[in-house]
Amino acid sequence: MKLIVVITIFVISVTVNDAFRAYNETEVALNDERAMGGYIKNVIADMAQSMKEAGYDPFYIERQEYIYQLPVPVIFKHVILIEQLLSNGISNIVVNSVNYSILASRLSFDIELPLVDMGVGSGSVETTVFGRNFTMNSSGKVAVQRMRFVGQIRFIVNLIPKISVSVRSSDIAFTMDGIESDVKLVVQNEDYSDKMNEFLSTTVPTTFKEYRSEINELLGILSVEYINSYLQAQQNN
Numbered sequence: 644m645k646l647i648v649v650i651t652i653f654v655i656s657v658t659v660n661d662a663f664r665a666y667n668e669t670e671v672a673l674n675d676e677r678a679m680g681g682y683i684k685n686v687i688a689d690m691a692q693s694m695k696e697a698g699y700d701p702f703y704i705e706r707q708e709y710i711y712q713l714p715v716p717v718i719f720k721h722v723i724l725i726e727q728l729l730s731n732g733i734s735n736i737v738v739n740s741v742n743y744s745i746l747a748s749r750l751s752f753d754i755e756l757p758l759v760d761m762g763v764g765s766g767s768v769e770t771t772v773f774g775r776n777f778t779m780n781s782s783g784k785v786a787v788q789r790m791r792f793v794g795q796i797r798f799i800v801n802l803i804p805k806i807s808v809s810v811r812s813s814d815i816a817f818t819m820d821g822i823e824s825d826v827k828l829v830v831q832n833e834d835y836s837d838k839m840n841e842f843l844s845t846t847v848p849t850t851f852k853e854y855r856s857e858i859n860e861l862l863g864i865l866s867v868e869y870i871n872s873y874l875q876a877q878q879n880n
Contacts, residue, residue: 683741692734695734700733707728709723718772720771725765727762728766730759732758732759732760735758738754752794752796755790761786763782778831785822785823785825785843786822786824794815798811810870813866816859821848826843
């Protein structure tokens with residue numbers, strides 16, 4: 644979930660930067676709100692295609708092992724094994740609306756990811772601490788349904804000596820329809836599958852709804868910090 648939010652903020656950052664870069668390069672007029680809105684939609688579509696071409700969607704790992712251990716492994720050793728991990732959907736960015744207002748210095752957006760799912764054929768964790776072994780094995784699939792990000796970004800545009808932009812404030816409302824979970828989880832030879840599926844499909848969505856305003860407030864704060872950092876780095880290049 645955190646990764647998806649980061650990706651979404653990144654999409655918004657690149658979109659804002661590329662839109663104003665286009666104006667700098669006279670590809671689109673800043674006062675042409677319709678043209679700017681269309682350009683932004685094209686930027687998002689190009690980013691989605693780039694994710695696919697880079698192999699991030701779908702994303703597949705046949706087999707990956709991570710090992711961390713001390714020089715004397717009996718004191719501490721940690722092994723993570725992942726087999727047949729597959730995720731889909733992060734590039735399927737649906738743009739419900741994007742509106743740019745020059746008078747209000749505001750970018751309004753409504754974008755969503757209809758379905759993001761991740762499955763693993765087999766995953767295991769084995770940890771040794773002072774000769775004692777701890778094991779966990781899992782498999783199955785989790786699907787997050789319709790994550791929607793609706794918001795407004797208010798920015799400051801400087802035209803001299805060249806156009807530059809910074810974000811003044813950001814309001815983002817995040818919602819999701821639900822989570823479907825079909826996971827098998829065994830810890831120390833005890834089956835926790837039912838508890839994990841209930842946690843993911845019931846507890847997590849309920850908690851998100853309960854703390855919706857706090858989560859949206861945090862998204863607004865983080866997006867301003869991240870987008871401004873990204874824009875500054877791009878404009879300094």
